[in-house]
Amino acid sequence: MTIRVWGYLDEYAAEREEILDAVDTVFGSGRLVLADSVRSFEEEFAARHGVRHCVAVDNGTNAVKLGLEALGVGPGDEVITVSNTAAPTVVAIAGAGATPVFVDVREDYLMDVSKVEAALTPRTRCLLPVHLYGQCVDMAPLEELAARHGLAVLEDCAQAHGARHHGRAAGTMGTAAAFSFYPTKVLGAYGDGGAVLTSDEETDRRLRRLRYYGMEERYYVTDLPAHNSRLDEVQAEILRRKLRRLDTYVTARREIARRYAEGLGDTDLVLPETAPGNDHVHYVYVVRHPRRDAIIEALRERDIELNISYPWPVHTMTGFAHLGYREGSLPVTERLAREIFSLPMYPSLTPDAQDRVVEALRDVLKTLT
């Protein structure tokens, strides 16, 4: 049987009653939009993080976009982020009308914070670190820069539910933090979902208007921009149930990562490293090798699916050509993108399936050298 890079059906089989009960709870409640389940999920997600407010929205891209808009970022403003991210991070910046500015990453794929100061201009309004693959960006120097220059910080936590950084939870370190609950994420819905965390009162109120037509009171628009970006009640109720299992999911991911490291540590694959002070949640298990494409092809022949997250650095895509970056402008990002690939990683991946992946990789690597 094919081993996929991600799958949820075994998890669904194990949690089916709970998921169907969540659906039935909402359908039988008599209120289908912005009601008890969304409100409860917001309270529970905020409480888990020890922040004051959570505003649930329809997806992670809009969480970033509304997060930026709520922080006052718009046309004419620059947002410093990385090109080595899921493209939606940058689509959201553009969606808010702002201009993305990229800094390079380190060998561990995370924003090279030492490059941020040189990227500041009088138009810089916000720093947007992406906690990529499940571990956090080095936040202390970013927070220091932001404080010194009066900038907002929006964390992109779409890949970092449950991650910690020097004891602090991802999503509690910025002015606000954006989450996605896309099904593959560490906390995933059965469809789309997202949320923004903040402890700032005014930011919370703006977020609630931004997702609800610009209204605080029904039928009366107070300000623009505004959207309809509500989280669905059914997804919220499912997320409430799954949030209680988040630590279990993370523990399972860590065990899978540990077994990969044990099984592949003596090969010439470059394995992921956890930066000092980070508790990694292993959203994706990214390795690299100069013969990446041959490895992916050889494993496909053995019915094992691998993936590349992500094959193209954002600044090289035609959709962002107007930003004026050229090949060579972010050398580490561009080099890593040519060699990375990811191994199957999801909580219900069985040890047997994982052994098959490790053995196939070891076999294939021998024939390559």
Ligand SMILES: *Cc1c(COP(=O)(O)O)cnc(C)c1O
């Ligand atoms: C998934 C993801 C997003 C977008 O989330 P959606 O829910 O798919 O819109 C944004 N940023 C990062 C880093 C992501 O991984």
